[in-house]
Each structure stands twice: as structure tokens, then as C-alpha cells.
Amino acid sequence: MSFFSKKYSNLKPYTPGEQPQDKKYIKLNTNENPFGLSIKVRREIMKNAKKFQLYPDPEAKKLRRVISSLYAIPIECIMLSNGSDEVLNFLFQGFCDNGAVFADITYGFYPVYASLHKVEYRTIPLDSDFRIKKEDYFNAKSTIFIANPNAPTGLTLSLKDIRDVLDNNKDSLVVIDEAYVDFGAESAVRLIKEYDNLVVVQTFSKSRSLAGLRLGMVFASRDIISQLNTLRYSVNPYNVNYAALAAGYAIIRSNSHTLEQCQKIINIREWTVKELEKLGFYVTDSRANFIFARSDKIAGEELYLKLKDRGILIRHFNTPRIEDFNRISIGDSYNMKRFVEAVKDILREYK
Numbered sequence: 001m002s003f004f005s006k007k008y009s010n011l012k013p014y015t016p017g018e019q020p021q022d023k024k025y026i027k028l029n030t031n032e033n034p035f036g037l038s039i040k041v042r043r044e045i046m047k048n049a050k051k052f053q054l055y056p057d058p059e060a061k062k063l064r065r066v067i068s069s070l071y072a073i074p075i076e077c078i079m080l081s082n083g084s085d086e087v088l089n090f091l092f093q094g095f096c097d098n099g100a101v102f103a104d105i106t107y108g109f110y111p112v113y114a115s116l117h118k119v120e121y122r123t124i125p126l127d128s129d130f131r132i133k134k135e136d137y138f139n140a141k142s143t144i145f146i147a148n149p150n151a152p153t154g155l156t157l158s159l160k161d162i163r164d165v166l167d168n169n170k171d172s173l174v175v176i177d178e179a180y181v182d183f184g185a186e187s188a189v190r191l192i193k194e195y196d197n198l199v200v201v202q203t204f205s206k207s208r209s210l211a212g213l214r215l216g217m218v219f220a221s222r223d224i225i226s227q228l229n230t231l232r233y234s235v236n237p238y239n240v241n242y243a244a245l246a247a248g249y250a251i252i253r254s255n256s257h258t259l260e261q262c263q264k265i266i267n268i269r270e271w272t273v274k275e276l277e278k279l280g281f282y283v284t285d286s287r288a289n290f291i292f293a294r295s296d297k298i299a300g301e302e303l304y305l306k307l308k309d310r311g312i313l314i315r316h317f318n319t320p321r322i323e324d325f326n327r328i329s330i331g332d333s334y335n336m337k338r339f340v341e342a343v344k345d346i347l348r349e350y351k
């Protein structure tokens with residue numbers, strides 16, 4: 001006897017990257033920030049603890065105000081979410097009456113949300129270099145979801161390309177998921193003022209070291225933000241908790257610290273790419289806080305398992321077209337050196 005609704009009996013949920021608790025791993029598998037929060041931000045969270053018995057501000061005015069001035073976007077065009085996943089869920093739930101389109105290789109949550117909300121979707125293959133061809137998205141007649149940089153390839157579209165997609169979809173909504181934008185892509189946030197068919201989603205999880213507190217933000221026209229709020233107030237008006245609001249506020253106010261940390265991660269990424277290329281790997285031109293790499297000497301899954309044996313976790317996807325690859329999150333320099341040493345060591349057996 002099952003009490004579970006039949007409408008969900010075939011739902012395949014998202015598989016998050018492992019968060020193993022059995023031993024200490026070097027975690028290069030879920031794109032978390034290796035550097036963590038500054039002391040200042042941690043203090044701000046602690047200072048707010050005395051107010052945790054109160055509900056947080058459902059409008060999150062204080063945090064939205066500082067985001068508004070940092071991004072030069074009106075406060076009415078900004079909403080906050082419990083991680084950016086929550087707002088992606090709302091977008092599939094409430095803005096896809098004509099279906100959805102996204103790349104065949106992209107963020108694995110898109111097809112899950114589509115199935116959850118019975119949204120018909122079609123996937124568009126990346127080209128043979130794993131790039132998005134913008135023309136494939138012209139006149140889509142459905143809501144478009146593009147991760148920029150894309151995951152797990154790290155490849156980007158230029159702002160000009162995004163403009164072209166927007167100009168050629170006047171009647172369709174275009175959602176740009178900028179989870180990794182701070183690591184070297186061009187943000188489309190400022191286009192919000194020009195295009196009322198654009199939604200830009202960002203997260204505090206990667207560039208802002210806040211994956212554990214769940215904070216995302218979305219930029220769109222006043223109308224779309226108001227419709228998103230209709231959904232949000234129908235589920236959980238207190239979707240962003242007090243600690244996340246306090247941390248977010250302190251993080252936005254110390255944006256130069258975020259930018260410095262991102263630059264460090266970019267430098268370590270470039271170093272790691274060079275090292276892997278010396279070992280004969282093919283590595284995509286990633287502008288994210290991870291790299292995507294394949295070797296002719298060892299299968300993707302095998303390398304993943306051998307590294308796991310040595311206490312280093314990376315991400316392998318058992319997905320057609322990319323089984324040979326692994327996605328490696330950028331950690332601090334010490335851990336990336338240990339990663340490269342371990343790869344060298346493993347490859348010795350595969351001459």
C-alpha cells in the first residue's frame with residue numbers, strides 16, 4: 001500500500017553531489033567556495049542570533065536595498081530565495097505554460113523541475129565543442145533556461161550572444177542562470193532594464209561562500225518579480241531565514257572581499273588547467289569555479305574512483321557524451337597541488 005500521490009510515482013529527483021561523513025575528504029565535487037566567510041561576516045551572523053526567535057522580514061528590505069545599490073537595479077526588480085534552486089523551481093512552476101527548452105548538457109535540476117511541474121521540455125544539443133549555439137535558441141516559443149557559464153562545462157556566452165537570444169525571443173521568457181558568473185563571465189543583470197522577457201538568477205552559494213545558509217537572488221521586471229512573489233507567498237513568505245539575511249547583508253557590504261576571493265580562485269583554476277594539460281588532459285575553457293577535463297589515458301569513472309580511494313572527491317556524471325569527463329571544483333592551492341600530485345601518481349600505472 002502506497003500513500004504517495006500517483007502523479008509523482010515516476011518522478012526522478014535530483015542527485016546532489018556526495019557529502020560523505022565517513023572520513024575527511026578533499027572535497028572538489030560540489031563547487032563550494034574553499035575560502036569561506038570572513039570573520040566580519042561570521043560576527044554579523046552571531047550578532048543577529050539574539051533575534052532568531054523572531055520571524056525574518058518577508059520582504060527582506062534591508063538586504064534587497066544593498067543589492068539594489070551594488071547592482072544599480074531598482075529594488076522592485078529584485079527578489080531573494082532559499083538558494084537559487086528555489087527560484088528556478090518557481091520559474092518552472094509558474095512561467096512555463098508553453099514548455100521549456102534548455103541544453104542537453106546543463107544543470108541537472110532543470111529536467112527535474114520540469115517533470116515535477118509537468119512542463120513539457122525539449123533539450124538542444126550543445127555542439128561538438130560543448131558550446132551553446134545561440135541560433136538554436138532563436139524563436140524558441142518556450143521558456144528558455146541557459147546557465148551562463150554552463151555547468152558542467154564552464155563555457156560561456158557573451159553578453160552580445162545573450163542580447164541576440166533575447167532579441168529573437170520577444171514573446172518568450174529567457175532565464176539566465178548565473179550561478180558561476182563571478183568567476184569570469186559577463187553578467188546580464190543590467191539588461192533587466194532593457195528587456196522585459198529576461199530573468200537573471202544568481203546565488204550566494206559559490207562566489208560568496210554561503211552554500212550552507214541557502215541564499216539566492218533573482219532580477220527581472222517589476223511584473224515578473226511581483227508574480228514570483230505571488231508564488232513565494234503561497235508557499236513560504238519566510239523563505240530566507242534570519243541568519244542568511246544577516247550574512248547576505250554583510251557579504252554584499254564587503255563586496256571587494258568577494259571579488260578578491262574570486263580572483264584567487266580564477267588564478268588557481270588557471271594553474272590547475274595548465275598542470276592537467278601538461279599531463280595530456282583535454283580541459284574546456286572554463287570560466288567557473290570548476291574545470292571539466294578528460295584524459296585519453298584513463299576513463300572518467302576510473303579516475304574518479306581512484307581519487308576517491310585516496311580521499312579526494314571529484315564529480316563524475318554517468319551521462320551520455322560526457323562519461324569520459326570529470327568536473328573538478330577549484331579548492332585552495334594546497335588541495336589543488338595534492339589533487340594534481342594524486343592524478344600524476346595514478347597516471348603512472350596507465351602508460
Ligand SMILES: *Cc1c(COP(=O)(O)O)cnc(C)c1O
Binds near residue numbers: 085179202203205214
Ligand atoms: C549550484 C547551482 C545552482 C543552485 O545553487 P543554490 O545553492 O541553490 O543557490 C543553480 N544553478 C546552477 C547552474 C548551479 O550550479
